[in-house]
Amino acid sequence: MVSLSILRTVGSFRTLSLTIRLVTSEPAVFKAVICPASCSVVGLAKDTWSSRSLRAIGKQRQLACNLSNVTTIRRCSTCNVPINCWKCKEPFDTSPTFFCSSCKIVQPPNEAVSxxxxMDCEDTFALDMHKLQKRYLHLQRSLHPDNFSQKSAEEQEYSAHQSALVNKAYSTLLKPLSRGLYLLELKGMRIDEGTDSGVDTEFLLELMEINEALEQAQTPEETDKISQDTKWKLKGLTAKIDDALRAGELQDAKELLAQMKYFSNIEEKVKEKLSGFM
Known part of the structure; x- marks a missing residue:
């Protein structure tokens, strides 16, 4: 349970803010052969406070919970997107195109494609994970650079770029948090630097209680109980985020994603503590 002194301190806070910064990288360009822009992906940084640090600053009048150095994927404008095979000039019927249907040569990546x-998936938060993993394995078996070690320099380069793009797409869509942030960007939501989302006291107290319970857990059974509760919380948040995105309630989705980040961090702490009992 949260101590009375912490409750009094939290009750006196004037502002509880959670800052989410979404920063996009400058477009990078491949060699002269292609010119699609490249965007970088970095997950939300871990929250910078714990129940122990909260006690240490109990006399302060404000608590800032910052999620700094946040980057999400942003669709960048591109130029000269390939529409013909670079080798035989056969026009493409579909996008993305990994291999030419005529000469079977690997193609440069089209990074304008979502x-x-x-990954041949619906642009929705509730993905078919089995289909996602199956598609990933298929593409990597086909595009892995080792398959092109005896090919021309162009084919080796394109296979490496294609493989890296597939890895980026897979890792982004695999995790609910990065997948949700990516969906917000696709739906045109810009979160300017310095934009705050209010954190209500009830949610803050819940996080404090969980962190203190985890610190005080003495057995694997106690720690596993926290793990199961956290997984249940994450499952509920996943459903709520999916509903918000489907309804076009992007602000609600953003706030729920911020909550998901905190519970994901708790889940990681639980895993570390459980490994300590082994």
Whole structure:
């Protein structure tokens, strides 16, 4: 349970803010052969406070919970997107195109295509994970650079770029948090630097209780109980985020994703503590 002194301190806070910064990288360009822009992906940074640090700053009048150095994927404008095979000039019928249907040569990546299209998935938060993994394995077996070690320099380069793009798409869509942030970007939501989302006291207290319970857990059974509760919380948040995105309630989705980040961090702490009992 949260101590009375912490409750009094939290009750006196004037502002509880959670800052989410979404920063996009400058477009990078491949060699002269192609010119699609490249965007980088970095997950939300871990929250910078714990129940122990909260006690240490109990006399302060404000608590800032910052999620700093946040980057999400942003669809960048591109130029000269390939529409013909670079080798035989056969026009493409579909996008993305990994191999020419005529000469079977590997093609340069089209980074203007969404990650959902690359992984042949619906652009929705509730993905078919089995289908996602199956698609990933199929593409990597086909595009892995080792398969092109005896090919021309162009084919080796394109296979490496294609393989890297598939890895990026898969890793982004695999995790609910990065998948949700990516969907927000696709839906046109810009979160400017310095934008705050209010954190209500009830949610803050819940996080404090969980962190303190985890610190005080003495057995694997106690720790596993926290793990199961956290997984249940994450499952509920996943359903709520999916509903919010389907309804176009992007602000609600953003706030729920912020909550998901905190519970994901708790889940990681639980895993570390359980490994300590082994």
């Amino acid at each position: 990650f959902f299209s690359i």
